Every structure is written in structure tokens, then in C-alpha cells.
Amino acid sequence: MLPPTLSFILRRLLHGIPVVLIVAVGVFVILEAAPGDAVDAYLAQLGGGDASLAADLREQWGLDRSELGRFIAYLTSIVTLDLGRSVAVGGSVVEAILTRLPATLLLMGASIAFSASLGVLLGGIAALRRGGMTDGVLTLGALILNAIPGFWLGLILIVVFVVWLGWFPHAGFGSINGPRDPIGRSLDIAWHLVLPVTTLGLTYMALYLRLMRGAMIETRASTWVRAARARGLPETRIVRRHMARPALLPVVTMLGLQAGTMLGGSVVIETVFAIPGLGSLAYLAVSQRDLPLIAGVVLAGTVLVIIVNILVDLSYARIDPRMTDERLRTGVG
Amino acid sequence: MAAGGSATAGGPTTSARPDHAALEVRDLRVRYRSIDDHGPDVLAVDGIDLTMDRGEVLSLVGESGSGKSATLLALAGLLPANASVSGSVRLQGHDILALPERARARVRGRGIGMVFQDPGGSLTPVLTVGSLIDEVLLVHRGLQGAAARAETEALLARCGVGDPARRAQAYPHQLSGGLRQRVAIAAALAAGPEVILADEPTTALDATVQAQVLDLLVGLVADEGVALVLVTHDLAVAAAVADRIAVMYAGRIAEERPAGELMERPGHPYTVALRAAALPFRPRDRDGEGIQERLPELRGRMAAAGGTGCSFAPRCPLATDHCRLVAPPLEPFEGGLVACWRAGELAEWPGVESPEVEPEVPLAAIEPQAVGWPGQGA
Amino acid sequence: MTRSGWVGAIGLGLLVAMALLAPVIKPRDPLDLVGRPLLEPFADPRFLLGTDALGRDVLAQLLYSARVSLVVGLAAAAGAIGIGIGVGTVAGFLGGRVDGILMRISEAFQTVPTFLLALALLSALGASTANVVLAIALSSWPATARLVRAEVLSLRQREYVDAARLAGLGPLTVAFREVLPGALQPVVALVGVTVGAAILVESALAFLGLGDPNQISWGVMISNGRQAIRVAPFLVVIPGVCVALAILSVSLLGDGLAARLAPQRRYLS
Ligand SMILES: Nc1ncnc2c1ncn2[C@@H]1O[C@H](COP(=O)(O)OP(=O)(O)OP(=O)(O)O)[C@@H](O)[C@H]1O
Ligand code: SF4
Ligand SMILES: [Mg+2]
Numbered sequence: 018m019l020p021p022t023l024s025f026i027l028r029r030l031l032h033g034i035p036v037v038l039i040v041a042v043g044v045f046v047i048l049e050a051a052p053g054d055a056v057d058a059y060l061a062q063l064g065g066g067d068a069s070l071a072a073d074l075r076e077q078w079g080l081d082r083s084e085l086g087r088f089i090a091y092l093t094s095i096v097t098l099d100l101g102r103s104v105a106v107g108g109s110v111v112e113a114i115l116t117r118l119p120a121t122l123l124l125m126g127a128s129i130a131f132s133a134s135l136g137v138l139l140g141g142i143a144a145l146r147r148g149g150m151t152d153g154v155l156t157l158g159a160l161i162l163n164a165i166p167g168f169w170l171g172l173i174l175i176v177v178f179v180v181w182l183g184w185f186p187h188a189g190f191g192s193i194n195g196p197r198d199p200i201g202r203s204l205d206i207a208w209h210l211v212l213p214v215t216t217l218g219l220t221y222m223a224l225y226l227r228l229m230r231g232a233m234i235e236t237r238a239s240t241w242v243r244a245a246r247a248r249g250l251p252e253t254r255i256v257r258r259h260m261a262r263p264a265l266l267p268v269v270t271m272l273g274l275q276a277g278t279m280l281g282g283s284v285v286i287e288t289v290f291a292i293p294g295l296g297s298l299a300y301l302a303v304s305q306r307d308l309p310l311i312a313g314v315v316l317a318g319t320v321l322v323i324i325v326n327i328l329v330d331l332s333y334a335r336i337d338p339r340m341t342d343e344r345l346r347t348g349v350g
Numbered sequence: 351m352a353a354g355g356s357a358t359a360g361g362p363t364t365s366a367r368p369d370h371a372a373l374e375v376r377d378l379r380v381r382y383r384s385i386d387d388h389g390p391d392v393l394a395v396d397g398i399d400l401t402m403d404r405g406e407v408l409s410l411v412g413e414s415g416s417g418k419s420a421t422l423l424a425l426a427g428l429l430p431a432n433a434s435v436s437g438s439v440r441l442q443g444h445d446i447l448a449l450p451e452r453a454r455a456r457v458r459g460r461g462i463g464m465v466f467q468d469p470g471g472s473l474t475p476v477l478t479v480g481s482l483i484d485e486v487l488l489v490h491r492g493l494q495g496a497a498a499r500a501e502t503e504a505l506l507a508r509c510g511v512g513d514p515a516r517r518a519q520a521y522p523h524q525l526s527g528g529l530r531q532r533v534a535i536a537a538a539l540a541a542g543p544e545v546i547l548a549d550e551p552t553t554a555l556d557a558t559v560q561a562q563v564l565d566l567l568v569g570l571v572a573d574e575g576v577a578l579v580l581v582t583h584d585l586a587v588a589a590a591v592a593d594r595i596a597v598m599y600a601g602r603i604a605e606e607r608p609a610g611e612l613m614e615r616p617g618h619p620y621t622v623a624l625r626a627a628a629l630p631f632r633p634r635d636r637d638g639e640g641i642q643e644r645l646p647e648l649r650g651r652m653a654a655a656g657g658t659g660c661s662f663a664p665r666c667p668l669a670t671d672h673c674r675l676v677a678p679p680l681e682p683f684e685g686g687l688v689a690c691w692r693a694g695e696l697a698e699w700p701g702v703e704s705p706e707v708e709p710e711v712p713l714a715a716i717e718p719q720a721v722g723w724p725g726q727g728a
Numbered sequence: 729m730t731r732s733g734w735v736g737a738i739g740l741g742l743l744v745a746m747a748l749l750a751p752v753i754k755p756r757d758p759l760d761l762v763g764r765p766l767l768e769p770f771a772d773p774r775f776l777l778g779t780d781a782l783g784r785d786v787l788a789q790l791l792y793s794a795r796v797s798l799v800v801g802l803a804a805a806a807g808a809i810g811i812g813i814g815v816g817t818v819a820g821f822l823g824g825r826v827d828g829i830l831m832r833i834s835e836a837f838q839t840v841p842t843f844l845l846a847l848a849l850l851s852a853l854g855a856s857t858a859n860v861v862l863a864i865a866l867s868s869w870p871a872t873a874r875l876v877r878a879e880v881l882s883l884r885q886r887e888y889v890d891a892a893r894l895a896g897l898g899p900l901t902v903a904f905r906e907v908l909p910g911a912l913q914p915v916v917a918l919v920g921v922t923v924g925a926a927i928l929v930e931s932a933l934a935f936l937g938l939g940d941p942n943q944i945s946w947g948v949m950i951s952n953g954r955q956a957i958r959v960a961p962f963l964v965v966i967p968g969v970c971v972a973l974a975i976l977s978v979s980l981l982g983d984g985l986a987a988r989l990a991p992q993r994r995y996l997s
Contacts, residue, residue, distance in 0.1 A: 036835055036836045036839050039833055039836035040836050040839070043840070043845070047852045048852065050852050160976060161972065163975075164924065164971075164974075164976040165971075166935075166968065166971050172950065172964050173961075176958075180957070180958050239471065240466055240468055240472050241471060243428060243466070244466055244471075244534065244537075247428055247459070247463070247538070248458065248463075248485075248537060248541065249455050249457070249458035249459025249460060250459070250485065250486070258474070258477065258485070259477075262474075262476050274838070277838070277839060277842065280841040280844070284844065284847065284936075285932050302851070303848075307851075308848075308852060311848045311851055315840060322839050322840070322841060336476065
């Protein structure tokens with residue numbers, strides 16, 4: 018028997034396979050729909066080539082077969098983690114994606130943490146002050162943040178904090194001549210990430226604020242909070258353990274649902290702040306019409322979202338015991 | 351043991367004076383302002399007096415909306431923001447109604463414990479039941495870690511939860527309704543209160559489980575010497591477990607007498623109506639529907655509190671012009687108090703034969719001496 | 729309707745007025761070079777909101793951009809909701825294997841980062857307004873589909889559906905004629921959000937240079953203004969405020985309509 022957590026992860030990964038497959042079909046259709054193929058793009062980059070070279074390459078890359086044949090070839094290459102060559106970066110797509118991944122993971126992870134914790138905090142405050150001034154200001158603020166395009170907010174932050182105040186570096190993921198020791202380098206990266214994370218985090222924070230506010234208004238009126246009061250517990254304890262904690266569940270669910278949207282949002286934010294991540298890679302691919310590269314990024318993004326969702330479900334099970342019911346029922350009750 | 355022992359720690363209960371009743375309520379009034387500022391205010395409790403001694407069970411009975419819950423919430427200081435309360439509530443002689451909120455919170459738990467109707471809803475779903483009780487022990491008795499957990503398990507065992515060490519690690523949804531209510535009772539006992547307020551603690555439970563949980567509550571009263579106020583819709587339940595029964599109608603006490611005497615010879619016409627409708631243990635019978643079946647005209651406006659005259663007059667077969675003009679005061683009647691100008695005159699509710707009621711549920715679980723069924727004495 | 733709903737309605741009304749009156753207020757092509765570059769707002773009465781780095785009238789660009797945002801926002805949302813309704817109704821009504829496949833597909837669309845998908849589509853098909861609409865519609869239908877499916881599932885058991893079946897109507901006719909209308913109400917709650925999201929995505933695509941190259945739009949204005957952001961931040965600020973106000977208006981109006989149609993849902997959204 019596998020440990021329950023591991024078998025849960027495996028089950029979820031298996032569940033993700035059809036999703037990846039459907040996305041692969043979609044991506045394949047898009048690639049097919051484009052005028053010209055990878056060979057044309059490759060030859061264009063080389064500065065032209067004769068017809069026999071093109072035919073050779075087509076045969077080598079499986080592009081001379083029927084549609085079904087090409088699709089099967091495409092699937093096989095995906096399974097073997099070969100996503101083709103990128104003209105834009107001049108190398109393998111997989112490699113390009115892997116080099117760009119850490120920056121995006123860092124940006125997304127930090128933004129998720131920032132937006133969720135701030136949203137939970139402010140949403141909780143709004144719920145406690147429901148109907149009052151604070152609530153009104155926070156709710157309106159959330160509505161406005163929700164309507165602001167992230168790339169625009171990023172530009173405004175750059176104007177204010179970089180151009181006018183000079184507090185933060187303009188762009189990039191680290192200073193070129195920055196410190197080399199690990200601590201200094203981490204701080205340097207963190208310094209560069211403050212504005213992009215604030216930008217991405219603030220635009221997604223609004224959603225969590227609204228969710229948390231709604232959930233906590235409900236838990237606040239629950240019988241169990243009244244019962245906790247009846248036990249004479251101090252108010253701060255009631256708020257933390259009996260109101261906020263159960264109200265976290267919808268927020269965590271939404272974290273998973275939002276992972277894909279946030280990855281999309283990071284495309285624009287990464288280009289605004291010149292962060293060398295998946296997003297700016299996607300932008301590069303699009304601006305150079307590098308189809309294999311953009312296809313690879315879409316697939317990688319899908320896998321990333323599936324993984325984030327598994328992580329979210331695992332943490333969900335930690336917060337909401339009802340999720341792990343099946344597992345615990347054998348032990349207790 | 352555990353529960354009773356710590357009752358003397360801290361708060362207004364420290365200087366418990368034996369010459370004082372455990373709980374003494376004088377002229378309690380609760381007014382709900384209407385939430386959306388459109389409707390009229392509701393005078394949910396309209397001047398009631400109650401006195402409780404330790405080791406006593408008082409049952410509050412009345413149909414839906416008669417102000418039972420409002421009374422308990424006022425006693426516990428848990429009324430919502432749109433309610434205002436007046437009168438005095440003395441716990442061991444100390445007026446707790448006047449206390450500031452922080453001191454009041456200390457009284458809750460330590461002085462007064464409360465058990466709610468919905469046993470699932472009153473336990474926080476994301477916490478293990480053990481940690482819920484540990485928390486009370488930490489806040490009120492300063493117990494931590496293993497000491498707290500040992501005490502928690504003792505409390506659970508005391509409340510009839512088998513295998514407490516394992517159950518303490520369960521989440522509420524993993525327990526049955528009856529077990530959840532036992533846990534809620536254990537949590538209410540944890541700080542060692544003098545008085546337990548139970549608001550329809552068994553209404554949501556299966557009939558057999560109901561009897562067991564009532565049995566537990568009554569046993570606690572006997573063993574720990576706490577005072578129990580038990581709210582119920584069901585006169586049969588009240589008769590089975592209470593020493594005294596207070597019948598509430600439209601925010602006032604209509605009749606308050608020893609359980610057996612009240613069941614045998616009700617003084618107030620409303621009690622007669624309730625008795626006629628009373629069937630033992632009908633958990634799903636919410637909203638006083640038993641009465642409605644037999645007495646459709648009783649559906650009329652009940653909460654006409656505050657007007658002149660007897661508030662029961664519109665539904666009362668004995669009502670006279672005098673009744674409609676002058677509200678009857680609570681006056682001594684056969685061992686208790688009754689608020690009716692014609693107390694004791696109505697023997698049976700018109701159109702309903704004497705209730706020859708057979709208990710629907712085996713009552714073995716209830717201690718025989720506490721059982722006093724309607725009809726049994728007649 | 730709620731007060732904030734009316735605020736949204738007025739905002740949207742202004743937006744429509746801007747789009748419709750653009751040729752009346754500013755008859756010249758907004759991309760014409762008409763004045764001195766980088767004029768501050770209010771400096772020259774002819775160019776109320778100043779000029780950009782090339783000397784183009786900012787107000788004129790702003791007005792014409794409203795057209796793109798409105799058209800793309802509404803068309804894409806209509807497309808997304810249309811696809812969603814179609815898929816949701818078929819899946820919910822037919823159930824079984826069809827339902828399973830359709831729901832898997834919608835799950836895939838909810839998992840794939842849809843903005844990346846839109847980028848891929850646009851780079852394959854080329855940047856044009858129609859393709860932008862297509863890309864946004866394709867990436868935002870699943871929410872509607874799932875909602876409609878759930879409603880249809882709960883409605884298809886009702887008697888009137890059986891009656892229609894007995895009357896000899898085909899399953900899809902029954903689904904779209906008898907069941908769907910009842911399932912549409914909750915979709916209203918999604919309209920505001922969907923239109924708002926479409927406007928947002930359109931502006932982001934335009935900002936990245938993936939909109940119609942011959943058309944001015946707020947996203948393009950922000951992108952252009954970026955070059956001169958140090959000297960003339962207003963070129964970025966003004967169009968961004970327009971995007972935000974447009975999205976705010978449609979979401980307020982959407983919430984207001986949803987609250988009016990289904991009061992009990994007000995606090996959920
Ligand atoms: N939060 C509140 N706001 C306004 N009115 C309230 C509120 N809670 C209760 N009331 C009103 O106060 C009156 C008494 O209610 P209460 O809950 O005490 O009745 P009850 O006897 O406990 O009834 P039930 O058997 O249904 O529990 C009712 O008329 C009720 O409508
Ligand atoms: S006072 Fe009169 S109306 Fe009221 S209960 Fe007694 S008899 Fe009936
Ligand atoms: Mg009640």
C-alpha cells in the first residue's frame with residue numbers, strides 16, 4: 018500500500034493526463050492552422066534553404082505524414098519531453114522553458130502568498146467591520162483593484178517608486194554586477210521582485226478579499242462562533258480560530274482555480290519588469306511567431322497549473338478535515 | 351468531579367455564598383430592534399422572574415417565538431447587537447447583567463455553560479473536538495498540553511463518550527449527532543459552571559439518542575450539583591426530566607409549578623392546551639405544530655406582548671371581557687404561580703379527549719423517578 | 729436596481745457615448761499627426777488631453793479606443809457566453825458520455841493558462857480584431873458552461889420537460905426550447921464579470937502589440953506612452969484610468985442586474 022498522500026498525488030496526476038492530452042490536441046490544431054510550418058520558420062531563420070533540405074527536414078521531423086501521423090508524431094515527442102527547436106532562442110524548447118521556469122515560479126509563488134495573505138487579512142477586517150466605513154473603503158478598493166490592468170499598475174508603480182522616488186531597481190531579475198554570495202544575491206533578487214510581486218499580487222488580492230469577507234461574514238454568524246462565545250473565550254481567539262480558520266477554505270480553493278490566470282497575468286508583468294521567466298519567453302515567442310516555443314510554453318503552463326492544484330488540494334486537506342474524511346474514517350469515529 | 355471542582359476558581363463565582371440562589375432573575379426584559387429599521391420592535395421577553403438552586407432542573411416550555419431562547423441568551427449575555435436587555439440576573443448573588451463585556455466573558459464558561467440545539471453546528475468544523483475542549487481548559491483553568499488533554503479525556507468520559515483518547519482526535523463531522531452533543535456538553539462543563547443553560551439540546555437528535563442525552567444532563571445535575579435550565583418545545587420532555595416547569599407565553603411566564611403538579615392539574619389554559627398536544631418525544635415537531643393540529647385558531651398572533659389584557663385571550667376558551675382589559679398577574683396557585691384570572695378552571699381543552707399518551711420511545715434510559723408522564727397520574 | 733448598479737449603468741452609458749460620438753467630436757483620424765509632440769493636458773484648448781510623443785491628439789485616440797474596447801469586450805463575452813450556453817445545455821441535457829467528454833474539455837480549458845492560449849492562437853492566426861475576439865471567447869466559456877449545465881441538470885427532471893418529450897420533440901429541441909430558458913437566469917450574474925474580463929484581456933493583448941495593428945486602443949496607447957513615461961506619465965495614466973473605469977462600470981452594472989434578477993444571490997457574487 019502506498020501512503021495515502023502519495024496515492025492521492027498519483028491519482029491526481031493520472032487525472033491530469035486527459036487534460037494535458039486535450040490541451041495537446043488544441044495546441045496541435047493551432048499549430049496546424051498556422052500558415053507555414055516549423056521547417057519554414059527554421060529555414061527562414063537560416064536565411065533560406067533549398068527544397069530538398071526542406072523535404073529532408075520535414076521527413077526527419079515527421080512533418081511529411083498525414084494529419085493523424087503528424088499528431089501521433091507530435092504526441093510521441095511530447096511524451097519523450099521533446100518539444101522541438103525554438104527559432105527565437107536558438108535551442109531546444111524544453112531547455113528554454115526550464116531555464117526560464119525558476120523566475121516565474123518565484124514570481125508566482127511570492128505573488129500568490131502576497132495576494133492571499135493580504136486578501137485574507139483585509140477581507141477578515143472588512144467582515145468584522147461589516148457595514149461600517151472600513152468595510153466600505155475596503156470593498157470599494159477591492160472593486161477598483163479588480164478593474165485595474167496589471168501591466169498598467171506596474172507602469173504606475175515604476176513611475177512612482179523607480180522614476181520619482183528611486184527606491185527600487187527598474188527592471189530585471191537581479192543586478193548584472195550584483196553581489197555573488199548566496200545571501201547577497203537572494204536579497205538582490207528579492208529587491209528586484211518587490212514591485213512585480215506587488216503588482217501581480219495587488220491585482221489578484223481583490224478576489225481573495227471579497228471571498229474571505231463573504232466567507233467570514235458567514236462563519237461570524239455561525240452557531241459554532243456563538244457556542245465559542247458561550248464558552249467564554251477571548252474575542253481575539255474566537256476570531257482567529259473559530260471565524261478566520263474555517264473561512265479560509267474558499268480562498269484556498271480559489272488559489273488553485275486562479276493559478277492559470279495568474280500565470281497568464283505574469284506574461285504581461287514579466288514583460289513590463291523585464292523578468293526572464295516563462296511569461297517573457299511566451300512574449301518573445303509570440304513576437305517572433307515562434308510556434309513550437311509558444312506551444313511548449315502553453316503545455317508547460319498547463320502542467321504547472323495541474324501541479325499547483327495538487328499542492329492546493331494537499332493544503333486544503335490540512336485545513337479542512339472533511340476533505341480527508343475517507344482517509345481518517347478508518348481510524349476514528 | 352472535574353467540572354464541579356473548578357467552579358470556585360476566579361470570576362464572580364469565587365465568593366459563592368450559600369445563602370444565595372444559584373441563579374436569580376428579576377424582571378428580565380429583552381427587546382429586539384427590527385434589523386432593517388422597518389418593522390416594529392419585538393418585546394421577546396417581557397418581565398420574567400426565575401429562581402434556581404444548585405442541583406435543580408427547571409424546564410422552560412412554550413411554543414415557537416415565546417421567548418425561550420431570548421431568555422437564555424440574555425442570561426448568557428449572548429444577545430445579538432440589535433437586542434437590548436433590562437432587569438437583573440444574579441449568579442450566586444452577583445449581578446452579572448451590569449458587568450462590562452470582558453468580565454461577562456469570564457462569567458460565560460466559568461459561571462454559566464450553554465448547550466445549543468444543533469450539536470453539529472455548535473462545534474467548530476475545522477478543529478478536533480479535543481482541541482475545542484483543551485481550549486476552554488487553557489482559557490479558564492490555565493491547563494496546557496498533556497494536563498489539559500488528560501482533563502479533556504476525563505470530561506469526555508464523564509459525558510459518556512467512549513474511547514475518549516481516540517474520539518478527542520476526531521473532527522465533529524466524524525461523530526454521530528448524539529456524540530457531538532455529548533462533546534458540546536463536555537465543552538460547556540469544562541470550565542466548571544454553576545448553571546447550565548440548554549436550549550433544546552435534544553430536538554435535533556433521534557428519539558433514542560434524545561433520551562440518552564437527557565439522561566446525561568439530568569445525571570450531571572445530580573452528580574455535580576449544577577443548576578440546569580432546559581428549554582424545550584415538548585411538555586412531555588419537560589415533565590420527564592424537570593423538577594419545575596415554567597410555561598412561557600408571548601414573553602411572559604404563564605405558569606411555573608413543580609413538574610408533577612403542573613402536569614396533573616394545569617392552572618393556565620395555555621398549559622392545558624400544551625398538555626393536550628403533548629406527545630412524548632416528537633423531535634420533528636417544531637413550531638408547536640401539535641397544537642396547531644388540534645386548535646387551528648391558536649395560530650393567531652401570539653407575540654402581542656405589551657398590549658393591555660391577557661395576551662392569551664384571543665385563543666382562550668375562558669376569556670372574558672375582564673381578561674381582555676386587565677392582564678392577570680402571576681399569583682400563587684397550588685405549589686407554584688399562575689398568571690390567569692380563571693386559573694385551574696379549565697380541565698381539558700375543548701374537543702380534545704384526555705390525552706391517553708403512550709410513550710413512543712422506550713424510556714428505560716431515563717431514570718424512573720424523574721419520569722412523570724401526562725396521564726400517568728390521572 | 730442597486731445604487732452601484734446605476735453608477736455602472738451611467739459609466740457604461742458614457743463609454744457608449746464616447747464610442748458613438750468619436751467621429752463627431754474628433755472627425756480627423758486619431759492617428760494623424762496634428763500638433764506639437766508631448767503637449768501637456770489642458771495646455772492647448774485644441775488638444776484638451778494633450779498630445780503624445782508623435783504629436784497625435786490624446787483625446788481623439790481615447791475616444792476611438794472606446795470603440796475597440798466596447799466591441800471586443802461585448803463580442804468576446806457574447807461569444808464566450810454563447811459557447812458556454814451551448815456546451816452547458818448539451819452536456820447537462822444529454823448527460824452520459826457526451827457530458828463526460830464536454831466536461832473534460834471544459835476542465836482542460838479551465839486548466840490551461842488561457843492568456844497563453846490566446847497568445848498562441850494570435851501568433852498562429854495573426855493579429856486582428858476578429859482573432860482577438862475569437863481568442864478571448866475561446867478562453868472564457870467554461871464558467872458559463874458549468875453554470876448552465878448545473879441548472880439544466882436540475883431542471884431537466886421537471887414535468888414540463890417530460891411533457892415536451894411526450895409531445896414528440898427531439899432531445900435537443902427540448903433542451904434549447906424548454907429547459908434552457910429556465911437555466912439562463914444565473915448566467916446574468918456572469919455577464920458583467922465576463923465582459924469586464926474580456927476588456928481586460930483585450931487591453932493586455934493590445935499592450936503586447938497583438939491587437940489589430942491598424943487600430944488605436946487603450947492598450948496600444950499605454951504601450952506607446954510607455955516610451956515617454958519619464959517625461960509624460962499622463963500618456964500612460966489616462967488610458968489606464970479609462971480601462972479601469974470601463975471594467976468597473978460593466979462589473980458594477982452586472983452585479984446590479986444580477987442582484988435585481990436574483991436578490992438572494994447578491995451577497996454571493
Ligand atoms: N435576532 C433577532 N432579531 C429580531 N427579532 C428576533 C431575533 N431573535 C428572535 N427574535 C424574535 O423574538 C421573539 C422570541 O424569539 P425566541 O427565539 O426567543 O423564541 P423561542 O421561544 O426560542 O422560539 P423557538 O422555539 O422557535 O426557538 C420571536 O418573535 C422572534 O421573532
Ligand atoms: S386570563 Fe382570561 S384569557 Fe387569560 S388565560 Fe386566563 S382565562 Fe384565558
Ligand atoms: Mg429557541
